[in-house]
Amino acid sequence: MMRIPESHPRYESLVTREKMVNAVKDNIIVQEGLIAHGRGEAYDYIMGEKTKKWAIQAIKASAVTLMNASYPVISVNGNAAALAGKELVELSKIIPAKLEVNLFHRSPIRIRKICDYLRSMGATEVLGEDAEKLIEGIEHSRSYSSPEGIIKADVVFVPLEDGDRAKALKAIGKKVICIDLNPLSRTAITSDITIVDNITRAIPLLTEEIKKIKSGTEKELEEANAFATEYSNRDVLKEAVEGIIEYLGEFNPVRSDTANI
Amino acid sequence: MMRIPESHPRYESLVTREKMVNAVKDNIIVQEGLIAHGRGEAYDYIMGEKTKKWAIQAIKASAVTLMNASYPVISVNGNAAALAGKELVELSKIIPAKLEVNLFHRSPIRIRKICDYLRSMGATEVLGEDAEKLIEGIEHSRSYSSPEGIIKADVVFVPLEDGDRAKALKAIGKKVICIDLNPLSRTAITSDITIVDNITRAIPLLTEEIKKIKSGTEKELEEANAFATEYSNRDVLKEAVEGIIEYLGEFNPVRSDTANI
Numbered sequence: 191m192m193r194i195p196e197s198h199p200r201y202e203s204l205v206t207r208e209k210m211v212n213a214v215k216d217n218i219i220v221q222e223g224l225i226a227h228g229r230g231e232a233y234d235y236i237m238g239e240k241t242k243k244w245a246i247q248a249i250k251a252s253a254v255t256l257m258n259a260s261y262p263v264i265s266v267n268g269n270a271a272a273l274a275g276k277e278l279v280e281l282s283k284i285i286p287a288k289l290e291v292n293l294f295h296r297s298p299i300r301i302r303k304i305c306d307y308l309r310s311m312g313a314t315e316v317l318g319e320d321a322e323k324l325i326e327g328i329e330h331s332r333s334y335s336s337p338e339g340i341i342k343a344d345v346v347f348v349p350l351e352d353g354d355r356a357k358a359l360k361a362i363g364k365k366v367i368c369i370d371l372n373p374l375s376r377t378a379i380t381s382d383i384t385i386v387d388n389i390t391r392a393i394p395l396l397t398e399e400i401k402k403i404k405s406g407t408e409k410e411l412e413e414a415n416a417f418a419t420e421y422s423n424r425d426v427l428k429e430a431v432e433g434i435i436e437y438l439g440e441f442n443p444v445r446s447d448t449a450n451i
Numbered sequence: 452m453m454r455i456p457e458s459h460p461r462y463e464s465l466v467t468r469e470k471m472v473n474a475v476k477d478n479i480i481v482q483e484g485l486i487a488h489g490r491g492e493a494y495d496y497i498m499g500e501k502t503k504k505w506a507i508q509a510i511k512a513s514a515v516t517l518m519n520a521s522y523p524v525i526s527v528n529g530n531a532a533a534l535a536g537k538e539l540v541e542l543s544k545i546i547p548a549k550l551e552v553n554l555f556h557r558s559p560i561r562i563r564k565i566c567d568y569l570r571s572m573g574a575t576e577v578l579g580e581d582a583e584k585l586i587e588g589i590e591h592s593r594s595y596s597s598p599e600g601i602i603k604a605d606v607v608f609v610p611l612e613d614g615d616r617a618k619a620l621k622a623i624g625k626k627v628i629c630i631d632l633n634p635l636s637r638t639a640i641t642s643d644i645t646i647v648d649n650i651t652r653a654i655p656l657l658t659e660e661i662k663k664i665k666s667g668t669e670k671e672l673e674e675a676n677a678f679a680t681e682y683s684n685r686d687v688l689k690e691a692v693e694g695i696i697e698y699l700g701e702f703n704p705v706r707s708d709t710a711n712i
Contacts, residue, residue, distance in 0.1 A: 225488055
């Protein structure tokens with residue numbers, strides 16, 4: 191592994207990349223997870239690697255939705271754990287919500303590894319090791335849930351998931367909140383609230399937003415509720431795509447400061 | 452490894468993904484190469500996973516430029532070999548051009564592995580194992596060239612490279628042709644001709660174009676030469692970005708057929 195100098199213009203991206211490569215060695219993520227991470231990198235580039243207004247809106251709606259849920263569950267996969275394990279544990283405590291490990295490339299060893307990792311990050315309870323096939327209408331690997339996990343939830347937060355899981359969860363009546371840097375993905379379209387942002391930036395902002403609402407006035411809570419009620423995921427996704435279009439429109443091949451990577 | 456059914460709507464993409472994961476196991480590519488592949492996937496999505504007119508233009512200009520070169524060299528890295536090894540060997544024979552293996556994550560074993568792989572795909576000569584530090588003004592791993600390789604070339608074809616290598620090659624007076632799905636990348640901007648397309652689609656088209664020019668009339672060759680002389684990479688990159696903007700503009704979150712992944 192190379193030593194990345196802090197002065198490197200792409201320092202954060204490179205450190206994250208190194209973190210992901212190490213997560214493969216630690217059996218937290220699979221090789222396919224690296225490809226998925228690369229896709230995320232590309233989408234992040236074309237929105238300028240910043241949390242934009244569409245994400246802020248989705249985070250606001252997510253915060254109050256998770257707070258109001260009677261049984262919220264955060265479904266964690268390998269990439270989510272590797273990228274934001276500590277932040278997800280903190281989020282689960284603030285809401286509070288159950289943490290459950292669910293994998294597409296499912297293996298008991300990886301489930302255990304990720305559960306252990308989340309516990310090492312301070313989680314007191316992590317579901318997933320006791321999973322059974324409880325979710326109908328979806329192929330094998332996504333049909334699992336802990337009896338106390340997503341199957342029992344009213345609101346499921348699935349950072350970095352794929353369209354099939356979001357769809358299956360919707361089909362059994364769950365409210366689904368996701369994080370997806372690709373506003374065109376099936377997950378993004380299927381979910382009730384899609385945070386189009388980098389998970390490493392979005393989770394701390396979501397935690398912050400929940401803290402803010404919790405310490406705010408009754409009136410602020412009412413306003414937050416009204417905002418979530420009127421929230422249109424489709425409008426926000428459209429805004430995200432328009433934002434990307436705007437960003438790309440600024441590209442000028444003569445000016446290298448508009449380039450990326 | 453899962454068995455991917457041919458009926459799967461994303462069959463080709465999934466097969467390629469599997470190929471890349473296997474290439475890691477075979478030591479052809481490194482983990483970071485999987486992340487790079489993921490970025491490519493995302494850019495390919497937002498241009499509809501089809502070879503577009505901007506790529507056709509770049510391929511046309513590349514074909515005649517490679518044919519007219521006095522010493523053309525194709526610089527192959529792990530991802531290029533894994534994705535289009537066979538096609539690159541065929542291209543090298545048609546031009547004809549030298550094939551040289553150059554790696555950023557350089558190791559003698561990987562160099563040998565990739566050389567062997569290209570030979571197994573029919574290459575009679577592959578440079579790279581005898582590389583020395585011959586290229587100035589660039590950090591360590593990119594300073595290597597075989598004495599008969601890119602250092603001696605007038606035109607270097609670098610499918611799937613990064614901005615630093617393109618820049619270093621330009622600095623020592625080489626004409627640089629690249630393939631990059633990201634039209635905003637430094638490689639894309641730095642190169643003389645950038646084919647904004649998926650390497651698996653672009654290389655066969657490039658080979659085809661060379662064959663066509665070779666079997667064409669004198670007048671057709673003249674026209675091809677004139678086209679390459681007037682070619683503006685910046686205009687073509689702008690077209691690519693505009694094409695992506697157009698594609699994104701068609702996105703409608705109510706219609707799932709405009710979604711991807």
